[in-house]
Amino acid sequence: MKKYVLSIDQGTTSTRAMLFDHSGDVVGMKQRETKQSFPQPGWVEQDALEIETTVRELLVEVLAGAQASAEELAAIGITNQRETTIVWEKATGKPVYPAIIWQSKQSNGICERWAAEGLGDTIRARTGLVLDSYFSASKVRWILEHVDGALGQAERGELLMGTMETWLIWCLTGGKHVTDYSNASRTMMYNIHTLSWDEELLAAYGIPRSMLPEVRSSSEVYGEVELNGVRIPIAGAAGDQQAALFGQACFAPGDVKNTYGTGCFLLMNTGTRAVASKHGLLTTIAWGIGGRVEYALEGSVFVAGSAIQWLRDGLQLIERVSDTELLAAEVASTEGVYVVPAFVGLGAPYWDMNAKGAVFGLTQATTKAHLVRATLESLAYQTKDVVMAMQEDVGLLPGSLKVDGGASVNGLLMQFQADILDMTVERPAVMETTALGAAYLAGLATGFWEDQSHIARHRAVNGVYTPAMSDSRRAGLYGGWKESVRSTLGWRGVR
Numbered sequence: 001m002k003k004y005v006l007s008i009d010q011g012t013t014s015t016r017a018m019l020f021d022h023s024g025d026v027v028g029m030k031q032r033e034t035k036q037s038f039p040q041p042g043w044v045e046q047d048a049l050e051i052e053t054t055v056r057e058l059l060v061e062v063l064a065g066a067q068a069s070a071e072e073l074a075a076i077g078i079t080n081q082r083e084t085t086i087v088w089e090k091a092t093g094k095p096v097y098p099a100i101i102w103q104s105k106q107s108n109g110i111c112e113r114w115a116a117e118g119l120g121d122t123i124r125a126r127t128g129l130v131l132d133s134y135f136s137a138s139k140v141r142w143i144l145e146h147v148d149g150a151l152g153q154a155e156r157g158e159l160l161m162g163t164m165e166t167w168l169i170w171c172l173t174g175g176k177h178v179t180d181y182s183n184a185s186r187t188m189m190y191n192i193h194t195l196s197w198d199e200e201l202l203a204a205y206g207i208p209r210s211m212l213p214e215v216r217s218s219s220e221v222y223g224e225v226e227l228n229g230v231r232i233p234i235a236g237a238a239g240d241q242q243a244a245l246f247g248q249a250c251f252a253p254g255d256v257k258n259t260y261g262t263g264c265f266l267l268m269n270t271g272t273r274a275v276a277s278k279h280g281l282l283t284t285i286a287w288g289i290g291g292r293v294e295y296a297l298e299g300s301v302f303v304a305g306s307a308i309q310w311l312r313d314g315l316q317l318i319e320r321v322s323d324t325e326l327l328a329a330e331v332a333s334t335e336g337v338y339v340v341p342a343f344v345g346l347g348a349p350y351w352d353m354n355a356k357g358a359v360f361g362l363t364q365a366t367t368k369a370h371l372v373r374a375t376l377e378s379l380a381y382q383t384k385d386v387v388m389a390m391q392e393d394v395g396l397l398p399g400s401l402k403v404d405g406g407a408s409v410n411g412l413l414m415q416f417q418a419d420i421l422d423m424t425v426e427r428p429a430v431m432e433t434t435a436l437g438a439a440y441l442a443g444l445a446t447g448f449w450e451d452q453s454h455i456a457r458h459r460a461v462n463g464v465y466t467p468a469m470s471d472s473r474r475a476g477l478y479g480g481w482k483e484s485v486r487s488t489l490g491w492r493g494v495r
């Protein structure tokens with residue numbers, strides 16, 4: 001009797017194995033920190049073999065912890081930190097270099113070279129991405145240029161590349177070299193319109209086609225892994241943000257999810273239409289299932305939950321981040337105070353790397369409560385900026401915003417979010433939406449769950465916030481925010 005789907009969530013800071021039952025509830029979880037190394041300023045790397053070992057151990061541990069047997073597993077799904085790149089030898093399975101993490105900057109120089117060659121527009125048009133070292137392509141090329149003999153080996157067809165799910169599937173299934181549409185769309189090598197590796201871009205980058213995995217749907221059996229003597233299908237894969245979009249059941253065009261973590265990650269489902277953004281949002285593949293590929297627009301806010309951490313650690317205004325909810329509730333409004341947490345510039349839709357953070361509207365009557373409230377509200381305003389940009393690009397008005405991530409437990413923030421967006425905000429009962437999304441993808445492929453509409457119908461919600469603000473107040477408050485942001489753009493203050 002199949003009772004569970006197991007999800008592997010291989011993230012930047014931790015690797016988890018989670019067990020979900022048929023209701024989508026978490027029945028087991030084991031987690032291990034992922035070690036990072038910083039060989040030079042700006043470089044971030046991880047040990048791919050160590051991650052593989054950790055995953056194998058967690059698979060066994062999560063079953064033992066939940067007193068479940070491998071026979072009860074319907075399938076395994078994998079979700080992963082996106083863009084992180086591994087290159088290994090086909091014959092030995094040995095990585096030729098550590099995994100280069102998405103944030104890592106060692107391939108900046110390669111991107112500058114490609115920009116000088118005029119590749120930026122082609123990349124934008126074909127991959128939906130902006131030319132940046134964040135994505136996998138320049139990381140692969142960097143390894144080929146910096147590891148002795150690697151280029152020759154790659155040209156002879158002896159090396160393989162993969163993002164994290166590709167690496168794990170290859171290890172666990174004994175050599176299936178595959179990826180899914182969502183992960184392929186983050187490599188800056190995949191043409192999201194023709195749904196094929198872009199031969200011209202590969203030639204321009206100098207990356208042999210033979211290194212690349214086969215691109216498969218996000219929900220199908222890729223191979224099997226032996227666990228406690230039982231063979232279990234690995235049947236779902238998606239990058240972490242896309243998996244969260246799926247786990248939130250954002251299946252219809254216009255559905256949006258926002259993850260409030262250190263930063264915010266917003267994705268809007270745009271259905272079978274790949275929408276090019278006029279506001280600097282990324283166009284990406286949400287998933288491909290049963291021969292149908294769906295797209296998403298993606299925007300991120302650099303500083304969100306980390307602004308709350310700044311209240312605690314930088315300003316020492318609060319002891320715990322959760323104190324912000326009660327403190328902010330001491331005042332009915334910020335009384336004109338705005339915090340623009342442009343600590344590292346501003347992302348979409350402003351894209352100003354020189355913007356600096358600022359506090360506006362101070363008077364003698366301003367208290368700690370106003371400042372805390374204004375900082376919380378800045379998460380909601382920044383989210384609105386991105387939602388508005390998506391709305392303009394797509395021409396669809398989202399019905400609701402589905403939320404998750406650490407700061408989404410803050411009820412005051414969620415109510416303000418609903419008010420300022422004039423949109424219902426929904427928080428799911430299962431907050432582990434990323435792992436759940438991968439589980440759904442795997443469970444759908446193996447018949448554990450019937451279909452997507454079954455999943456959407458059974459999605460449990462534990463917080464619904466409905467807008468209760470007048471239009472004129474909303475317009476006034478948001479106008480004040482826009483004015484504050486304008487004042488921070490291109491800031492050239494004395495240092």
Ligand code: ADP
Binds near residue numbers: 321322323324408410
């Ligand atoms: P990440 O995955 O990026 O590490 P999490 O989803 O774990 O992030 O969320 C952590 C972030 O959420 C932190 O930046 C923290 O400041 C913020 N946070 C957590 N709880 C609250 C709360 N009750 N109110 C406001 N912010 C919170």
